[in-house]
Each structure stands twice: as C-alpha cells, then as structure tokens.
Amino acid sequence: MRLINQQFSPAARAALRLTPFILLIIVYFIGSAARLADNPGDKLLPAMSSIANAVDLMAFTPDRRTGEYLLWTDTWSSLKRLGAGLGISTLLALVIGISIGILPFFRALLSPFVSFISMVPPLALLPILFISLGLGETSKIALIVIGVAPIMIRDLAQTVLALPREQIVKAETLSASSWLIALRIILPQALPRLLGSLRLQLGPAFLFLIAAEAISADSGLGYRIFLVRRYLSMDVIFPYVAWITFLAASADFAIDRFRRWLFPWSEMEGGK
Amino acid sequence: MTALAVENLWKEYGDQVVLENVSLSIAPRSFVAVVGPSGCGKSTLLRILLGQERVSRGRVTLDGAPLPVEPGPDRGVVYQRYSVFPHLSVLGNVMLGPELQSARFLGRTFGAARRRLAEDARKMIADVGLSGAEGKYPAQLSGGMQQRLALAQALMMKPRVLLLDEPFGALDPGIRSDIHKLMKRLWHERPMTVIMVTHDLREAFTLGTRVIALGRIRDLPEEAMRYGASITKDIEIWPPRVAGGQTLFDTEIPQGRDDPPVDTIPTGRPDPATET
Numbered sequence: 054m055r056l057i058n059q060q061f062s063p064a065a066r067a068a069l070r071l072t073p074f075i076l077l078i079i080v081y082f083i084g085s086a087a088r089l090a091d092n093p094g095d096k097l098l099p100a101m102s103s104i105a106n107a108v109d110l111m112a113f114t115p116d117r118r119t120g121e122y123l124l125w126t127d128t129w130s131s132l133k134r135l136g137a138g139l140g141i142s143t144l145l146a147l148v149i150g151i152s153i154g155i156l157p158f159f160r161a162l163l164s165p166f167v168s169f170i171s172m173v174p175p176l177a178l179l180p181i182l183f184i185s186l187g188l189g190e191t192s193k194i195a196l197i198v199i200g201v202a203p204i205m206i207r208d209l210a211q212t213v214l215a216l217p218r219e220q221i222v223k224a225e226t227l228s229a230s231s232w233l234i235a236l237r238i239i240l241p242q243a244l245p246r247l248l249g250s251l252r253l254q255l256g257p258a259f260l261f262l263i264a265a266e267a268i269s270a271d272s273g274l275g276y277r278i279f280l281v282r283r284y285l286s287m288d289v290i291f292p293y294v295a296w297i298t299f300l301a302a303s304a305d306f307a308i309d310r311f312r313r314w315l316f317p318w319s320e321m322e323g324g325k
Numbered sequence: 326m327t328a329l330a331v332e333n334l335w336k337e338y339g340d341q342v343v344l345e346n347v348s349l350s351i352a353p354r355s356f357v358a359v360v361g362p363s364g365c366g367k368s369t370l371l372r373i374l375l376g377q378e379r380v381s382r383g384r385v386t387l388d389g390a391p392l393p394v395e396p397g398p399d400r401g402v403v404y405q406r407y408s409v410f411p412h413l414s415v416l417g418n419v420m421l422g423p424e425l426q427s428a429r430f431l432g433r434t435f436g437a438a439r440r441r442l443a444e445d446a447r448k449m450i451a452d453v454g455l456s457g458a459e460g461k462y463p464a465q466l467s468g469g470m471q472q473r474l475a476l477a478q479a480l481m482m483k484p485r486v487l488l489l490d491e492p493f494g495a496l497d498p499g500i501r502s503d504i505h506k507l508m509k510r511l512w513h514e515r516p517m518t519v520i521m522v523t524h525d526l527r528e529a530f531t532l533g534t535r536v537i538a539l540g541r542i543r544d545l546p547e548e549a550m551r552y553g554a555s556i557t558k559d560i561e562i563w564p565p566r567v568a569g570g571q572t573l574f575d576t577e578i579p580q581g582r583d584d585p586p587v588d589t590i591p592t593g594r595p596d597p598a599t600e601t
Contacts, residue, residue, distance in 0.1 A: 217407035222377050224410075225396035227422035227482060230429065237425065237432040241412045318412050321464035 099288040107288035111277075123277065124296070131274040132300070134190060135262050138197025142258075143251055145198070146205035150247075151239055153206070154213025155221075155231070164210065171203030176264055183269065193265040200261040201254045205247070212246040213239055245319035248312040252305050259301055328353040328518045329374065329486060334383035335553070336369055342553035343369050347383075349537065349556065354568040356512055356519045358529035361539035365554040367522040370539070371490050374520060375402055387486070398426065401484030401517075405491045408475035409463045415474055416459040419446040422482045446481065453477045453507060469500035473507065480515065489521040493528065505531055513569050534566045535559070 061069065085098035099107075112124040149167070152159040175196055182199075186192040216239065224238045263275030270276040274297055281289045313320055329351040336344040343366045351357055361367050372378045373385065376396045385392040387399070396402070409418050423442050425432050434442055450459060453473040463471055472492055479487060493501045493508075509532060512519050523529050529536045538558035541549075 219404045219407035220410065222375065222396050223402060223404070223408055223478075224421075224425070226375070226398060226400060226402050226479070226484070228398040228426040229432070233425050233429070233432040237421070238410060242410075316412065318462040318464065321411075321462060 096285045096287055099291070103288045104291060107286070108292050111289060111292070124293075126272050127274050127277050127293075128296070128300070130270075130272045131262060131266065134193050134265075134273070135197065135258055137190075137194045138262070139201065139251065139254070139258055141194065141198050142202035142205055142254070143247065145202045146209045146247060146250070147240075147243075150206045150209025151213055151235055151243060153210040154216075154243075155235055155239055160210075167203055167206050167210075171207055173199070175200035175261060179265065179268065188269040193262065193270070196265045197258050197261045201258050204257075205250050205254060208250045209243055209247055213243055216242060241316070245312050245316045248308050252308050255301050255304055259297060263297075328355075328388060329520075330386045331374075332384050332386075334370075334373070334385065335381045336366070336373065336378070337381045337553075341550050344373075344539075345553035345555050347539075347555055351518060351520070351535075353518055354516065356532055356534045356566070356568075357521070358533035358536045359520065359522045359539060360524065360526055360529045360536060361554065361557075363524065365539045365541060367524075367539055368490055371488055371520065371522050374486070375400055375488055398422070398482045399485045401479035401482055401487045403472065403475045403479055403487070403489050403492045405494050408492075409471055409478060411463050414460050414462055415450060415455060415466070416443065416446055418463070418474055419449055419477050419481055422478060426482070446477075449477045449481055450474075453511075467500075469496050469504055472496065472504060476508070476511065480511065483515075484517055487517050487519045489519065489523075491523055492521065494524065501528075508532060530562065533562060534568075535561050 081098065082101075085100055088095045088098050089100055108124075112122060115121060116123050149159075149163060153164050153167070154160075178199060179192075179196060182192040182195050186195055220238060221234060224234045229237065262273075263278070266273040266275030267279040274293055278290050278293050329349075331347055331349040334344060334347040335342070347370065359367050359370065369378065373380055374392070376393055379394065393399075402408070410421065413421060420442055423445070424434050427438065427442075428434050433439075447456075447459065450456060453476055455470060455473055455477065458466065458470065463474065466474065475492070493504055496504065505528065508519075512532075521529075521532065526536075536558070537556055537560075539554045540557040541552060541554050542557065543552040
C-alpha cells in the first residue's frame with residue numbers, strides 16, 4: 054500500500070499525536086540529568102524539582118516586595134496590551150479592509166499605501182515609537198498594531214475582492230444600497246476570514262509584545278523573561294515560555310471554536 | 326408594445342468588438358432564449374441588459390425609458406453559479422430582497438413585519454418545491470435545489486424582467502427537465518418577461534417563445550478582433566406560446582396513451598374552423 058493511503062485507528066492516531074511532545078520531555082530529562090550529574094549547580098537545564106519550586110514562587114507565593122503574585126500580574130499586563138493591540142488591529146482591518154474591498158474610491162486611495170506600509174519592519178520602528186509615544190503602554194500597543202494591522206487589512210481586502218462579482222450584482226437586483234451590501238453581504242462573509250487572520254497573527258502579536266516589553270516595562274511576561282535572564286534563571290524562563298505558548302495556543306483554539314459556533318456555514322463546502 | 330428595446334447596440338472592449346449593431350425589441354411577457362457559440366457575446370448582452378455593463382454605442386430602453394446604468398430590483402437575475410448567498414439559510418436568502426427593500430439602514434425587519442415576510446417567503450419556497458429545506462444553508466442543497474432557491478429569491482422582488490444566464494447548464498438531465506417544468510409554470514403565472522442565455526438548443530426551443538441566435542457573420546481569424554457578433558437568426562416559436570396559455574406542444578400526455586383526444590388539446594389561438 055502506498056504511504057499516502059495509510060490509515061490509523063483513533064488510538065494509534067492519538068499515540069502519534071502525543072509522541073513528539075513526549076519525546077521532547079524525555080530529551081529534556083535526559084539532557085538535564087546528564088548535565089546535573091556533571092555539575093549539580095548547573096543552571097542551563099534545571100531539574101523538574103527546581104522548576105516546580107520556581108513556579109510555586111512565581112505563581113502561588115506573594116512577592117516579598119510588592120505582595121503580588123508575579124506570574125498573574127505579568128500575565129494580566131501582557132494580555133491587556135495584546136488584547137488592545139489585536140482589538141484595534143481587528144477593528145482597523147474590518148473598516149479599512151472592507152472599504153478597500155468594495156469601494157473603488159478607497160481601493161484607489163489606500164490599497165497601494167497599505168501594501169507599502171505593511172513592508173515597514175515594525176521592530177525597526179520601535180525606537181521611534183518609544184521616543185515619540187513615551188515608554189508607557191501606548192508605544193507597546195502601537196507596535197503591535199503597526200506590526201499586525203496592515204497584514205490583516207490586506208488579507209481582508211483580498212477576501213472581499215475574491216467574493217464572486219455575481220453575488221454583488223445579485224444583491225443590487227435585490228435593491229441593496231452600497232451600505233446594505235457591505236452590511237448584509239460582505240461583512241458576514243468577511244468575518245470568518247477575519248477571525249482566521251486573527252489566529253494567524255497571534256504569533257507575530259506575541260513577538261512584538263515581548264520585544265517591546267523586553268526593552269521597557271515594569272511588568273509583563275516578556276519583561277520577566279528578560280529580567281531573570283540576567284541571573285540565568287532557566288527555571289523561571291522555561292515555565293514562562295511554556296505559559297506563553299499555552300496562552301497563544303488556547304486563544305488560537307478558542308477563536309476557531311468561536312468562528313464555527315458563530316458561522317456554521319463557513320465550515321461547509323462552498324462557504325469560505 | 327415592447328418591454329425591452331435594444332437599438333443599434335455596439336459593445337467594444339478596447340480594440341475588440343464584441344457585439345456589433347444588435348437591434349432587438351422584446352414584447353412584454355415573452356420568453357426569449359438567446360443561443361450562440363461560446364464567446365459570442367451572449368453573456369455580455371445579458372450583462373448590458375442587467376445594467377452591469379455600459380454600451381459603447383446605441384441605446385437600451387425598458388418600457389420606453391433608458392435603462393438605468395446599474396442593476397436594480399426591476400430586473401432579476403439567476404446565474405449558473407453564485408446566485409445565492411452561502412451565509413444565509415434558504416429562508417434568509419428568500420427573505421433578503423424584501424428585507425433590504427424595506428429596511429434601508431439595518432437591512433433587517435423585526436416583529437410583525439418580519440413574520441409577514443417570513444410567511445410570504447415560505448409560500449414562495451413551497452411554490453418552487455423547496456418546502457422543508459427552509460433552515461438549510463445553500464451548501465447543503467443539491468445544484469438543482471440551489472437554482473430553485475435562486476429563482477425564488479429573484480421572484481420575491483416581482484421583477485419586470487427576469488434574466489437567466491445559463492441557469493440550468495450545470496444540472497443533470499432529469500433534474501433539468503423538472504426545473505424546466507417549474508420555470509415554465511413560473512413564467513405562465515407571473516407577469517414578467519424572461520430572457521435566458523443558454524447553449525442548449527433543446528432547452529431554448531422547449532422554453533422560449535422566441536429564440537435568438539447570436540453569431541459572428543465574419544469569422545476569419547485575422548479579422549476576429551474587428552468584427553463582433555450580431556443577431557444571425559430570430560425565430561418565433563410556432564405555434565406561438567402565450568404566457569398563461571398552452572399550445573399543442575405543451576400538453577402533458579398521460580402515461581399509457583400516446584394520443585390525447587383532440588378536444589382536450591388547448592390551442593394557443595382561436596381556430597377559425599370552430600368559430601361560428
């Protein structure tokens with residue numbers, strides 16, 4: 054039988070899915086044990102026990118100086134920035150993307166400009182943002198928006214342009230105005246794609262967030278990682294990275310579920 | 326009396342002449358089938374009648390007034406594909422037109438108005454044979470059912486002219502003949518003129534009151550760009566089909582007999598021999 058026609062039972066498939074994760078953990082344990090056997094003071098690959106200690110210290114013990122639980126304060130400040138950045142980007146994509154997609158005026162006015170802006174490397178703008186917007190929250194949110202919004206706008210405009218012209222003409226024969234076409238025909242069909250685009254931009258958004266926090270912040274997941282880096286505290290960095298990954302993966306999963314629940318037709322053949 | 330008149334119409338894309346000197350007057354309540362080889366401008370003519378494209382020269386009038394420059398509710402359309410909205414249920418698709426017409430800001434109706442509209446829509450859905458599928462999405466319907474839905478959606482607007490662009494071209498023969506019956510009945514029952522583009526001659530002669538063939542009169546490859554298609558044949562079906570009436574050819578012959586009694590066959594025009 055050809056390899057491309059291989060089929061697996063549900064149990065075998067579950068085992069295959071878990072294998073890479075288990076392998077990763079095993080490799081870590083072996084590496085960690087080998088290094089610790091050489092040098093019990095090794096900080097590069099800490100043992101599970103010291104990681105558990107660090108997690109307990111960061112997440113479940115109040116900080117001696119401020120009385121706060123650091124992991125949760127960091128998570129909260131990071132998620133606020135991320136939420137604001139992605140929220141603004143989504144809103145911009147919705148308004149500008151749909152305008153470019155359906156109105157020839159905005160297409161001529163904005164389409165080349167947005168393509169141009171999306172080529173600016175956002176991290177190169179970071180110093181400019183810090184200088185002009187200060188070191189507070191604004192510059193961090195602005196970095197996420199600049200990094201994420203132009204791509205979302207372009208993607209959404211493409212989606213709208215790809216809708217069959219027949220649909221638009223049909224809506225016109227059903228007496229729809231430009232506004233009603235946008236509201237009842239374009240918007241509902243663009244939203245599933247917008248959510249998909251948002252999922253894809255979660256990774257870049259976290260990248261920009263952590264870059265901004267690494268340079269200047271007083272709390273945040275990226276701030277903490279770059280703070281403890283000075284002490285080579287891998288026992289804190291590893292759980293933080295795992296936590297960030299978990300947050301991003303859950304958001305990804307949740308957005309997809311939300312899309313399926315809200316737009317059941319977008320799962321069917323013919324719906325996009 | 327003409328519903329739709331085309332006078333000396335030319336359509337050019339840059340150097341390419343697509344339609345040249347097409348003149349046509351279409352009587353109200355007729356069912357005109359436009360046939361012709363691929364790429365001869367059938368669909369272009371339909372898009373012009375729809376208001377989606379402008380003429381290069383000539384003029385098109387609807388009831389004596391120049392045709393509006395963009396599509397509107399007086400002219401309905403059904404395409405071969407993409408005629409219905411994938412994000413709306415069957416009921417939502419059929420209700421959409423009247424909803425857009427009555428609620429100019431939100432595009433949605435509420436309360437009693439909505440219930441009345443839903444009732445009208447259900448009647449229309451039943452009329453095209455889609456009862457029971459009200460809650461389904463177009464992707465859950467077969468091709469034939471999608472075209473029935475597209476017809477229902479267009480007819481809710483009570484268009485003066487219904488334009489069909491190869492509407493049944495992608496359907497299986499059996500399903501196609503069912504939907505032909507439906508199409509015929511809808512045309513008989515509703516006060517509209519139908520213009521159908523098709524590449525199926527049989528379909529054209531089964532449904533139409535008049536068949537118009539478009540074609541290139543000069544077809545040398547080196548002059549293909551400079552000469553467009555024009556009307557090459559204009560055939561009135563005989564005996565004439567009259568909207569609301571029946572002819573010899575439309576009679577359904579009951580199974581088991583090949584020859585209906587003569588007195589049960591309705592004729593399209595009065596027979597002078599039986600008149601006193």
